[in-house]
Amino acid sequence: MNTSKSLDKISRKFNEATVHAFELLNQSIKVRTFFVGRTTEESFSILKVFNQEDGCLIEENKTVPLQKSY
Numbered sequence: 001m002n003t004s005k006s007l008d009k010i011s012r013k014f015n016e017a018t019v020h021a022f023e024l025l026n027q028s029i030k031v032r033t034f035f036v037g038r039t040t041e042e043s044f045s046i047l048k049v050f051n052q053e054d055g056c057l058i059e060e061n062k063t064v065p066l067q068k069s070y
Contacts, residue, residue, distance in 0.1 A: 015048065022050035033058060044069035 022034045032055035036048045045063040 018048040019050070022048075026050070026052075032056070035060075039066065039069070042066055 018036055025034055032052040034050040035046055035058050038045045038047055042065065043063050044066055046058055046060055049058050049060045051058070
């Protein structure tokens with residue numbers, strides 16, 4: 001399998017897993033926004049967002065320098 005197809009499969013599986021996790025969390029924790037982020041030594045990225053009505057204005061696929069993420 002080539003690298004592009006492997007990355008597409010991983011991305012698709014990640015999206016499916018986060019949607020299922022957010023659905024389960026939403027059933028047990030009544031909040032308006034969930035998100036998955038990634039922090040490196042240099043940046044903070046929002047990978048996936050689940051937002052109910054009146055939730056936060058967090059943008060998916062956004063990366064900012066770590067110093068500006070707080």
